[in-house]
Amino acid sequence: MDDGHYYVETPEVVPISYTVAGAASRCLAATVDTSLILLLQIILGVSAQFLEALNQAIARAGSVFYAIWAILAFVLVWGYYLFFEVLWSGQTPGKRLIGLRVLREGGRPVDFSASAVRNLVRAVDFLPLAYGLGVLVMFADPRGRRLGDLAAGTLVVREGLPITLAELTRGAATVALPPRDPEAPPTPLLPDLHLLTPAGYALAEDFLRRREQLGPGPRAELAAAIAATLRARLGLAVTGDPERFIEHLVREYRVILEA
Numbered sequence: 001m002d003d004g005h006y007y008v009e010t011p012e013v014v015p016i017s018y019t020v021a022g023a024a025s026r027c028l029a030a031t032v033d034t035s036l037i038l039l040l041q042i043i044l045g046v047s048a049q050f051l052e053a054l055n056q057a058i059a060r061a062g063s064v065f066y067a068i069w070a071i072l073a074f075v076l077v078w079g080y081y082l083f084f085e086v087l088w089s090g091q092t093p094g095k096r097l098i099g100l101r102v103l104r105e106g107g108r109p110v111d112f113s114a115s116a117v118r119n120l121v122r123a124v125d126f127l128p129l130a131y132g133l134g135v136l137v138m139f140a141d142p143r144g145r146r147l148g149d150l151a152a153g154t155l156v157v158r159e160g161l162p163i164t165l166a167e168l169t170r171g172a173a174t175v176a177l178p179p180r181d182p183e184a185p186p187t188p189l190l191p192d193l194h195l196l197t198p199a200g201y202a203l204a205e206d207f208l209r210r211r212e213q214l215g216p217g218p219r220a221e222l223a224a225a226i227a228a229t230l231r232a233r234l235g236l237a238v239t240g241d242p243e244r245f246i247e248h249l250v251r252e253y254r255v256i257l258e259a
Contacts, residue, residue, distance in 0.1 A: 005215065006143060006157065018107065018157040021100045023138045026156055030131065032094030037080055041073050078119065085115040099159045110154055118148035175208040177251050188252040192234050200230055201253050204246045211243070 006018040047069070084092040090102035090110040102110045102118070125134030125146045134146035143155050207226055211219050220242075227242035230249060 006155065018103070020144050021156040021158050022144060023135055025098050025100060025158070026138070026144070027131070027135070029092070029094035029098040029100050032097055033080065033092050036093055037077060040076055040080075044069050044072050044076070081119045081122070082112075082115050085110055085119075086112050090115075095156075100156050101159050102154050102156050105153045105155065114152040114154050118152035118154050121146075121148035121151045124148075175205050175250065177208070177247055180251060180255075186255070188255045190234065190236075190249060190252045193249075193252055193256060195234055196230065196249070196253060197233075200233060201250065204230060204250050204253075207246060208250060 006020050081092055085102055088096065091100070095101060102115070104110055104114055122134075125131055125137070125148055127133045131146075134148070137146050137150070138144045141150070143149075145155050149155055203226060207222060211223070214222065223242040223246060227245045228238055230246070231238055
């Protein structure tokens with residue numbers, strides 16, 4: 001975690017950054033969900049009274065329907081979060097409205113067991129009133145997790161805005177680099193550059209395009225990993241600054257592309 005972000009490294013050594021949801025946005029989402037739960041409970045209560053009125057002739061009918069209402073209300077309170085988090089991959093109506101999502105640590109989708117644990121512990125987080133203990137734990141934890149998240153190994157993150165095709169195309173624009181030396185030959189300055197695959201070039205260029213979005217630590221680690229892979233591909237020794245090497249490689253590979 002770095003500056004409010006949670007980084008996950010994929011098997012391809014590509015870090016994915018998640019923005020950790022703050023206490024304010026989570027409380028707002030919880031307010032929406034609690035309001036929906038209360039509304040559904042009111043509907044259940046009105047339904048129970050209506051059924052009782054229709055069955056006054058049946059002995060103790062009222063108590064039976066109120067017992068059914070109590071059971072359904074209990075299921076609603078404990079099953080609401082579990083149902084939606086499993087059905088909507090970590091989102092409830094409130095979280096979807098605010099743009100939040102529950103993930104397991106490592107960036108994996110939340111599953112039934114993780115959702116069940118985090119929501120069973122919700123009763124403790126709610127103590128003494130209105131998520132008092134849960135909010136205190138969220139402020140103390142660097143990833144903004146409440147007790148339920150700590151027990152289940154989950155965290156709540158903000159979802160990024162959807163990317164349109166036009167935005168994706170703009171994002172794939174050529175990376176700007178310092179120009180080549182005017183005295184440089186018309187052939188690449190790196191030996192055996194023809195051994196570099198288009199996928200390797202795309203990986204190097206994509207890193208240069210996205211490096212400003214990374215924290216200092218993940219940026220340096222990713223640059224070193226990519227540079228080592230590309231150097232090994234070209235049979236080059238591991239020397240010099242990784243980012244400068246990636247810039248040099250991309251600049252020289254363009255000589256081949258523009259030939």
